[in-house]
Amino acid sequence: MACHSPLIHARCENLLRSLTDDERAQLTSFAQRRLVHFGLPSNRDEDLYQQALYVVLKGIAGQGGRNPGPEDLQTKDTFRNYIRGVINSIVEGWARTHHRNGHCSLDVIQDIVAAPEAAQIEYHELLALLFARLRQRAPARLLPTIEAWEQSPDGRIPCVTSRKHVCAVRRLARQIAQELGVVPETQRPLAASLMDQALNQTAGEAAAAGAPAANSYASSCR
């Protein structure tokens, strides 16, 4: 286990400062080869090298990052080898990919708000209910954002005061939308046709019952 002793700190800083131009060039060239191996742009070699040095510095300062052990700081060679290991680890992280499920639960509301006027008549009651509840529950600081959202041409919540307010309105709207049965409890991909169908149902139910619909949207999507 690495320790945060002042000796290790000082030794690591000395080694970093003592790297010659040739040694730096060798490490950059190593970074370049690793980038090429993963099909990543080779001109980010210096960026990769700098990130490796940054995480080592963070580590020895005790702010996360990478912690070299005493054996890594014995000689310049062991230190360079350690830096190579850090470069390798970072570049593998750069090459890793994740998948994002892009549909968020507020898309439905955004689409309704952005719908052309003729289409909005259909959802008029649902929208009125949503915004009335939003105004009722929201603190005064969120009211300008809610008002701007109602007028928004693309249905997105505009940032009129602060991004934090946008997030707060979004959270509250999602909660109310779930109560109204407009959006499912869990986020998952939605087919557009099902979305229209479900919204029609929800709008009808909400108008007829005058009470929150019981997740009719979610059930119609299943």
Next chain:
Amino acid sequence: MQAAPTELGPFFAHVKHQSHPSPKLLDLGIQMRWGAPRHSARLFRNLRDHAPYAFGFEDVVIHEEDAIEDFDYQPSCVRRTAVGTFYPLSAFIAALYERRKANRNIFTALAELDRLLPAERPVTTRDIVNFCQSLGEAKPLPPERQADPPTDLLARDLETRGFRITRRIAQKGGVVLDIGWLPKPGARVFFTGILELRPTGSGIAGQWMPPGPCGVNRLLRREFEQLCKGPGACLSPAGRRHCLADVEPLPRDGNKAKHIDVWPVIHH
């Protein structure tokens, strides 16, 4: 009479700046619009922890609420903040094209984006020396003028389109070329891919180095492949001399990689 297909974008335009969502994220004052009905997203600059002064296309991100498509991305380009997660724009644009939510010419779209984005600022050797000497405490150095990549090394069609070899790395039995696309001289280079070429008895075979980043480079690579028949046809005579002159072909059984002389056919 058939109506002209609607242009779905993406289109980019300057908009009024807003407050920065987090100290590590700057609002770029640029909006992207796409699709029918129109969607829009604000663009932000993700500051690199290790080099906040550096900037590249890969640092442009959008908010999670705007990223309304399924897409693959690299988690290293993502920024998580108190106001939500920000995802790389490049991966999102690629997903828009793959799902046919965008149909504008990719070169026109990227050229427009290039005009609006701040100038590219890579990390250079000088920055690293500065970083090592000051242990990350020194102020960033002023940017250096980046030289344009050399011309006339790729086949004529590729060169005319704006593709360039931005770097050549010699390897045993072959050469690795970093291919990029730039909208005009002096503009930023959009990474296209790493192409590995190997001379064989019958010509030149090659392959793109997988996996590469998730993003517009995949779209650019497809355009590149449409402009030349195969890896062997992508170099000009001058390019062959420059890239392959000192490369010794490997003996047949020493070359285990599956290099090809025509691009693989990808069915969508």
